[in-house]
Amino acid sequence: MTASAPAKTQYEAVIGLETHCQLNTNTKIFSPSSTRFGEPPNTLIDPVCMGLPGTLPVLNQAVLESSVKMGLALNCQIAPYSKFDRKQYFYPDLPKNYQISQFDLPIAEHGFLNIELYDKETGTVTHKRIGVTRLHMEEDAGKLVHGGGERLSGSTYSLVDYNRAGVPLMEIVSEPDIRTGQEAAEYAQEIRRIVRYLGVGDGNMQEGSLRCDVNISVRPVGQQAFGTKVEIKNMNSFSAIQRAIEYEIERQIAAVEAGEALVQETRLWEEGSQRTISMRKKEGSSDYRYFPEPDLAPIEVSAAQLADWRSQLPELPAQKRQRYTTDLGLSAYDARVLTNDHATTEYFEAAISAGASAKLAANWVMGDLSAYLNNNANLSISDLPLKPESLAELIGLIEDRTISNAAAKTILQELLTEGGSAKAIVARDGLGQISDTGALESAIEEVLLENPKELEQYRGGKTKLLGFFVGQVMKKTGGRADPKLTNQLVSKKLNS
Numbered sequence: 001m002t003a004s005a006p007a008k009t010q011y012e013a014v015i016g017l018e019t020h021c022q023l024n025t026n027t028k029i030f031s032p033s034s035t036r037f038g039e040p041p042n043t044l045i046d047p048v049c050m051g052l053p054g055t056l057p058v059l060n061q062a063v064l065e066s067s068v069k070m071g072l073a074l075n076c077q078i079a080p081y082s083k084f085d086r087k088q089y090f091y092p093d094l095p096k097n098y099q100i101s102q103f104d105l106p107i108a109e110h111g112f113l114n115i116e117l118y119d120k121e122t123g124t125v126t127h128k129r130i131g132v133t134r135l136h137m138e139e140d141a142g143k144l145v146h147g148g149g150e151r152l153s154g155s156t157y158s159l160v161d162y163n164r165a166g167v168p169l170m171e172i173v174s175e176p177d178i179r180t181g182q183e184a185a186e187y188a189q190e191i192r193r194i195v196r197y198l199g200v201g202d203g204n205m206q207e208g209s210l211r212c213d214v215n216i217s218v219r220p221v222g223q224q225a226f227g228t229k230v231e232i233k234n235m236n237s238f239s240a241i242q243r244a245i246e247y248e249i250e251r252q253i254a255a256v257e258a259g260e261a262l263v264q265e266t267r268l269w270e271e272g273s274q275r276t277i278s279m280r281k282k283e284g285s286s287d288y289r290y291f292p293e294p295d296l297a298p299i300e301v302s303a304a305q306l307a308d309w310r311s312q313l314p315e316l317p318a319q320k321r322q323r324y325t326t327d328l329g330l331s332a333y334d335a336r337v338l339t340n341d342h343a344t345t346e347y348f349e350a351a352i353s354a355g356a357s358a359k360l361a362a363n364w365v366m367g368d369l370s371a372y373l374n375n376n377a378n379l380s381i382s383d384l385p386l387k388p389e390s391l392a393e394l395i396g397l398i399e400d401r402t403i404s405n406a407a408a409k410t411i412l413q414e415l416l417t418e419g420g421s422a423k424a425i426v427a428r429d430g431l432g433q434i435s436d437t438g439a440l441e442s443a444i445e446e447v448l449l450e451n452p453k454e455l456e457q458y459r460g461g462k463t464k465l466l467g468f469f470v471g472q473v474m475k476k477t478g479g480r481a482d483p484k485l486t487n488q489l490v491s492k493k494l495n496s
Helices: 061-073 181-198 238-257 303-311 317-326 332-340 342-353 358-374 388-399 405-418 422-429 437-450 452-459 463-476 483-494
Strands: 011-022 085-087 099-101 108-118 125-139 143-147 157-161 168-174 210-220 230-233 265-270 275-281
Touching: 011 181, 011 238, 061 108, 061 125, 061 168, 061 181, 061 303, 099 125, 108 181, 108 317, 108 332, 125 181, 181 210, 181 238, 181 317, 181 332, 181 342, 210 238, 230 238, 230 275, 238 265, 238 275, 317 332, 332 342, 332 358, 342 358, 342 388, 358 388, 358 405, 388 405, 388 422, 405 422, 437 452, 437 463, 437 483, 452 463, 452 483, 463 483
Parallel strands: 230 265
Antiparallel strands: 011 168, 011 210, 085 099, 108 125, 125 168, 143 157, 210 230, 265 275
């Protein structure tokens, strides 16, 4: 009797995310310079963010408010007492060569975020809770541009833009509860949705105002101890986060299986080659030599102030998804799409408030309006000349059978570019639906007389031609014939 082969070891990934969200305050976290994006290099600077002698930082109140609201949205405990610290590490793009951040007493900690994982094949949704270790405030660094060649007689060089130095950030650190690239991407997307719903940031990854670093290790399933952690940087999209994680899981498992030692390091995601590459050895917290920031007083958030900020929280994406499926009867997929963008959500809800059916409004917003916006990338749904009230009016005309769906699509094209009233367009162009039986029967008689060959084929058993005759009637009436009534009358006439 031969011995069976040993079972192949199964591995699982242990993943945590560090997410940096730039806040959309008008000025920097500790100084009065503007936070505008895209200005010429080194034009948005001042003595404080440049770290000049004799200057003192002053906390921007709006940064504290935004951070507390985000902490509440992430179900965190808000610290009644917190402080800032100096992160003593060499920052070539921060003039002070240290960063003001928070270390042992952050503004918020011990929270969680529930995410939804949608399966496209089955249409099912599963839920998972990801712990949030902490949320803290800090200042951003500047931007280095590396080059070389003829500019400096063939030498390599680095240029620095300090515009971003001192721009306010929230750093959100998750628990290592994530197991797949899909979970990580959905967690990051939900963070961005909340940021946008709260109005505390724009969450634009392409501009760097939302940045995610991934910490990932692998271990045999059932093992409690963590494997060697690797950090991945330089991901500028949610799909890149998922692909980088999936690549890194395979790389680490292959190394473990081959008996190679994994090292704790920081790696970069190369989009072109679809792989991670080593950047540097990973620093530990001891390398940063934190100590309390002596130039900033501790922060105290009173119970009254906390209650006031809590009362200002809007309905969050997860709450909307739940309401859309439970109260409005939408599918999980429809609820997910509609709530992904805050402006789309507001437009959809305004259409419902104006009397539109939730399902029909969802279909038009996700269908024709979405297609139009995709072809006009410079427009957002809130910029459309077609207002939600006009969409609701158009839907009402379809529901009471004043116009057909075909006529509605014709009307929609004018509303999308010119705005106005659907009812006014119907009256002006005579687009009302024909529901008069006599008028439709007359049109049907004409179609049958004009298509004797097809009529003979139908009566010979080719019953699929019913659709052809209905289409001809619709064509003859300019798309104004009531489709349901037309189907009934054509079928009755053909089979009489």
